[in-house]
Amino acid sequence: MITVLSGGVGAARLLRALRAEARPSELRAVVNVGDDLVLHGLTICPDLDTILYTLAGLNNDQTGWGLAGESWRVMDELEAIGGESWFRLGDRDLATHLYRSQRMADGATKTAVSAELTSALGVDVALLPVTDDPVSTVFETALGRLSFQEYFVRHHHEVAVSRVEVLGAASARATPSALSAIDDARRVVLAPSNPIISIDPILQIPGVRDAVRRRRDDVVAVSPIVGGAALKGPADRLLFELGHDVSCVGVADFYGDIVGTWVIDEVDAGHERALRQRGYEVRVTTTIMGRGANDAALASAVLS
């Protein structure tokens, strides 16, 4: 089994690349829920849904979020009557949120609902929320404290951050399925997701970081920083604002002793020595996904 600690887009693409090289039934994702939110009464899990849609082949590869062929009738009407429409929920996407919200009102866990949704969409990779307890990542910013989606969507992550906190993490319980997915995998992968706001909120759930550390020799991390910049999103900006080096080495130092092998991009080959000096194995390959040959090379570097 291969277990991938996952945020949203970057993880979804890595999982898609790995699925092409491994047996899908071998793959499991342990997914961040720190950016989950309740909006309009609906429970929304952006990272779980991004992976779900990507692996179901429904995602919009142009925008990097949402669904291909999406329509926006509900949001347009909501906007017309003066409702909050800054967090755009497409009509097709809303069906997922209605489904999840109803099932959770029925008493189902997020884990159970994820299994139902992957089954309904024919996705054969298990998507495991790291916890079924409510946690929420919040940002101390120049505009005051912001929720994840206020920071990320409403303000387009264009506001200075002084601190990131995962509310509820200390008392949340990792699910048994997430913990055993780490314990019994032949490889544990840290996806090239945002280290601070996607992967760290997974590691902060009690027991998870220790579980990953115990597997250190089999832990492979793919750097989300390539040539000093994030491919997508505010990982570079957040690393800088929170005092980390904006490089694969900075990310390695941020994760510390839980990683055995770093997979870095060819443009970062100059960092290989610094990583080896810190005791990591290093594989250098292309890490820019989206083209078949690149995806296969990256998957091979992660799995070999």
Place this chain on the structure above:
Amino acid sequence: MITVLSGGVGAARLLRALRAEARPSELRAVVNVGDDLVLHGLTICPDLDTILYTLAGLNNDQTGWGLAGESWRVMDELEAIGGESWFRLGDRDLATHLYRSQRMADGATKTAVSAELTSALGVDVALLPVTDDPVSTVFETALGRLSFQEYFVRHHHEVAVSRVEVLGAASARATPSALSAIDDARRVVLAPSNPIISIDPILQIPGVRDAVRRRRDDVVAVSPIVGGAALKGPADRLLFELGHDVSCVGVADFYGDIVGTWVIDEVDAGHERALRQRGYEVRVTTTIMGRGANDAALASAVLS
């Protein structure tokens, strides 16, 4: 001021007819909330919304529910992933439910949200939920206890009912605006809505029946039973199953001493004497709404 105790479709049509004859700002509806529900995490108020859409000119007059030009993308997708889709929520309609659910999560009352929605849709009739507290009408049936919408929508009101109960009614508080709308109106109207499941759940909120009784001389009721049958819905069947005469006289006996004047249809002129013997004033006119001349005649009978 004219205050109309209101269920859904029949009340919406009466309000539309009255608005054409009175000043809209004179009109207020005190609306049943016993069939409100939470579904998919969304707070849905079918009677309030039916009136809202009808008065905004957005309703579907063909089906008698929902919106003209409605689309069904979300429901179709929800059905495709195996979600509960027996209660059909159109895309445009969903915007209303998202709006209300978000505002109520923000702490707004149902009354406040109704005012916001009427304002957003340009409706100048005040729609006043009888209470902001949760109440729910349930049915003891041959299939066991059913919620309102399970009875009404899921089973198409085609199951025998032995008892109707409004859970929460005894401890609910009528809103001050609903009570004062009854106290200070020059006319209080009982809409031709279902007596048992639309009007009675309003009267059961403590203080409401007494408030209406105090205005008895100014209370005009429009019979929902015409020629021994309901124009729409299960009023006739429910009256029969619960032991009432299926006629305007049976409805009059059900309401008892809170009505001063009955407005009955021409086909029921033969019941005039029985109603007068019970001490009611009676006006005989056409009560079938939907054509301009009929609407004007009915409005005139109610207002004169």
